Amino acid sequence: xxxxxxxxxxxxxxxxxxxxxxxxxxxxxxxxxxxxxxxxxxxxxxxxxxxxxxxxxxxxxxxxxxxxxxxxxxxxxxxxxxxxxxxxxxxxxxxxxxxxxxxxxxxxxxxxxxxxxxxxxxxxxxxxxxxxxxxxxxxxxxxxxxxxx
Numbered sequence: 300x301x302x303x304x305x306x307x308x309x310x311x312x313x314x315x316x317x318x319x320x321x322x323x324x325x326x327x328x329x330x331x332x333x334x335x336x337x338x339x340x341x342x343x344x345x346x347x348x349x350x351x352x353x354x355x356x357x358x359x360x361x362x363x364x365x366x367x368x369x370x371x372x373x374x375x376x377x378x379x380x381x382x383x384x385x386x387x388x389x390x391x392x393x394x395x396x397x398x399x400x401x402x403x404x405x406x407x408x409x410x411x412x413x414x415x416x417x418x419x420x421x422x423x424x425x426x427x428x429x430x431x432x433x434x435x436x437x438x439x440x441x442x443x444x445x446x447x448x
Contacts, residue, residue, distance in 0.1 A: 326429025338366040356411040358404040368392040381422045413445040
């Protein structure tokens with residue numbers, strides 16, 4: 300006959316194996332979800348566009364950022380990190396922010412006048428089980444002024 304220790308070990312091993320299989324299945328099932336997040340950015344104002352003392356161009360803007368990231372939340376999503384914050388639940392995944400860019404755009408040199416540029420929104424999804432993954436939306440069609448302000 301097997302001792303109590305052998306039986307406890309067999310039960311624990313079986314339980315951990317089942318738990319691992321369930322975690323794998325949960326993580327794998329996330330591959331079948333359709334993620335359709337949307338985002339848009341409207342530039343309300345270019346606060347300043349100037350040449351720094353060292354010759355670099357510097358830009359600060361006021362932006363309206365609207366996003367609907369609710370499709371990123373599934374039954375396996377713990378949270379979504381975006382920018383400098385964390386979106387803990389689907390109820391907070393649709394938002395409109397009026398903000399000034401925290402980190403100014405700086406170009407080494409004076410090459411920003413009249414240039415077209417893209418804005419990219421990056422996020423990271425932390426699941427309850429499985430690996431973290433990241434994605435982004437690239438928004439095109441923005442242009443800086445021809446003259447410094």
